[in-house]
Amino acid sequence: MVVGKLILGGLGLGTAAGYAKLVHVQSLLPKTSLAINTNSSKKGNKDKKIIVVGGGCLGVSTAYKLAKKGYSVSVIESRSAAADECSSCAAGGMQRSNPMVSREKWVSVIKCMFPRLSSIVLGGEPEKFNFFQISFLKTVTDPHFLRWISAFSYGSLFPNEDLKKKQGEMLKFTDFAIDEIKNTLESDYGVMGKKSGYSQRGAMALVFSDPSQVKPGAKNSHEPQKIITGDDIFKQEPSIKEMTHKPTAVRFDYKALAADSERFTKALAEKCVTDPTLDVTFVYDTKVQGIDVNSGHDGLPSISALNTNRGVIKVDSDTQVVAAAGSWTPQLLALCGLYAPVYPLKGYCIPMQVPKNVPEEKLPSRIVSDEVVYTSRLGDQIRVTSIGEFSGWNTKPDVNVDKRFREAALERMPQLTEQIQSHPTRCGLRPYVSDGIVLLGRVELFSNLLVNCGPGSNGWKICEGAGEVIARLVANEDIDKPLGFESEYLSPKGRVVSAPIFSKICLSRWQIDM
Numbered sequence: 001m002v003v004g005k006l007i008l009g010g011l012g013l014g015t016a017a018g019y020a021k022l023v024h025v026q027s028l029l030p031k032t033s034l035a036i037n038t039n040s041s042k043k044g045n046k047d048k049k050i051i052v053v054g055g056g057c058l059g060v061s062t063a064y065k066l067a068k069k070g071y072s073v074s075v076i077e078s079r080s081a082a083a084d085e086c087s088s089c090a091a092g093g094m095q096r097s098n099p100m101v102s103r104e105k106w107v108s109v110i111k112c113m114f115p116r117l118s119s120i121v122l123g124g125e126p127e128k129f130n131f132f133q134i135s136f137l138k139t140v141t142d143p144h145f146l147r148w149i150s151a152f153s154y155g156s157l158f159p160n161e162d163l164k165k166k167q168g169e170m171l172k173f174t175d176f177a178i179d180e181i182k183n184t185l186e187s188d189y190g191v192m193g194k195k196s197g198y199s200q201r202g203a204m205a206l207v208f209s210d211p212s213q214v215k216p217g218a219k220n221s222h223e224p225q226k227i228i229t230g231d232d233i234f235k236q237e238p239s240i241k242e243m244t245h246k247p248t249a250v251r252f253d254y255k256a257l258a259a260d261s262e263r264f265t266k267a268l269a270e271k272c273v274t275d276p277t278l279d280v281t282f283v284y285d286t287k288v289q290g291i292d293v294n295s296g297h298d299g300l301p302s303i304s305a306l307n308t309n310r311g312v313i314k315v316d317s318d319t320q321v322v323a324a325a326g327s328w329t330p331q332l333l334a335l336c337g338l339y340a341p342v343y344p345l346k347g348y349c350i351p352m353q354v355p356k357n358v359p360e361e362k363l364p365s366r367i368v369s370d371e372v373v374y375t376s377r378l379g380d381q382i383r384v385t386s387i388g389e390f391s392g393w394n395t396k397p398d399v400n401v402d403k404r405f406r407e408a409a410l411e412r413m414p415q416l417t418e419q420i421q422s423h424p425t426r427c428g429l430r431p432y433v434s435d436g437i438v439l440l441g442r443v444e445l446f447s448n449l450l451v452n453c454g455p456g457s458n459g460w461k462i463c464e465g466a467g468e469v470i471a472r473l474v475a476n477e478d479i480d481k482p483l484g485f486e487s488e489y490l491s492p493k494g495r496v497v498s499a500p501i502f503s504k505i506c507l508s509r510w511q512i513d514m
Contacts, residue, residue, distance in 0.1 A: 049071070055079065058466060088351075090347075096256075098174055133398070144339075151435070172486075173490060196259040198379070205370070206369065288306045302317065327432075352384075354377075375413055384416070387401060388430070388432075433456055441473065451496060
């Protein structure tokens with residue numbers, strides 16, 4: 001079958017072979033055509049076919065937005081269900097703010113990675129808790145990581161006006177994206193919100209320094225904030241009384257929203273299937289393991305086929321391909337001879353149902369964080385999240401890192417000791433873009449390739465907005481004026497670049513970890 005339009009995401013390319021072996025592996029893949037059929041009873045335009053490969057929050061939101069515009073969409077997912085990796089591990093915050101690459105963030109990363117050396121060279125106190133962790137064997141031997149960390153370091157230490165402009169437009173885009181996902185959560189009398197543990201109770205960031213020096217407001221944020229001190233902290237959030245070390249003040253983003261990204265994505269996938277006006281089909285357990293490239297329009301290369309474990313998906317000359325593969329995006333694009341400045345940052349998460357044997361006043365009622373551990377109340381579920389680990393594409397928790405994570409969680413939430421000790425840790429890979437700006441738009445080096453990835457920390461909140469941008473690009477609709485930001489500053493232009501030899505080297509290196 002010839003596929004109309006194609007969107008790639010969450011490909012499960014952790015099994016991507018090194019280049020020499022890759023050729024052999026691809027030769028062993030099934031050569032039969034893989035038919036991707038949409039539901040003929042749905043109302044989508046069969047001449048406007050799209051395939052979304054990837055069932056995470058970005059992939060499902062993109063399918064939803066495209067289906068709303070009348071496209072007939074098939075979602076291809078390497079796992080057995082939607083939202084089974086990164087989307088299942090997020091804290092759920094939806095603040096109108098963006099973490100920025102900066103010298104302060106760079107110093108924090110370096111101090112965590114090299115605690116003794118950095119204290120001598122950079123000065124100051126060592127980090128009390130190493131939020132950032134690193135597996136040196138898997139990173140410093142990986143040319144892709146070395147290129148990524150070099151770009152991250154340069155942008156952090158020497159920010160230019162272009163980066164500052166991108167950060168401003170990224171914040172405008174985040175405002176738009178929050179409104180988009182808020183509308184989805186509150187639609188249909190709040191059905192999606194109820195399914196997703198939607199919270200409008202704000203978020204608290206704990207402060208342990210002199211409260212007289214704490215002022216409201218944060219860099220690169222449009223979120224209204226007030227400072228709470230003294231006993232008012234415990235009146236507003238009684239669960240903080242249980243902490244081993246009490247804060248001196250709280251930065252309270254009192255209008256901040258939150259939701260469970262896993263349940264949201266699964267509920268949205270269900271809506272895509274059950275809503276008779278949306279023509280979306282999900283196909284699971286299908287992995288893309290090779291990509292064929294031919295000469296396309298204007299002499300530029302064009303993706304012509306996707307080789308999967310179940311057969312070949314043919315892509316005709318009019319097909320557009322959007323890489324929305326999360327942390328797997330650089331491995332996906334390497335198969336096309338491209339470099340993407342994205343590296344996985346592994347997060348740790350302990351999800352649990354609200355315990356019945358703990359009094360309600362001792363349980364968190366919103367997101368409470370101290371920039372080390374985040375505890376989120378999302379309906380009938382509590383999530384404890386932390387850690388940013390650089391260790392390749394491995395999604396298993398490191399035993400030693402997990403131990404430190406649990407110790408930190410117990411120190412902050414001792415009333416949840418039984419739950420923290422008994423529930424397993426999940427890990428998800430955040431797609432960390434080196435400059436902290438989402439990769440969103442057309443890849444100018446290919447005639448039919450687009451990308452939708454990143455930015456990394458707290459990125460799930462932009463999924464509906466990013467999906468809308470992709471849908472408008474595919475439909476050739478205006479973006480900047482109606483949506484309120486300059487999309488060119490989010491474009492992959494100049495960031496996703498041609499690197500055929502480098503890609504072969506990286507593919508070979510990644511095979512060692514398989």
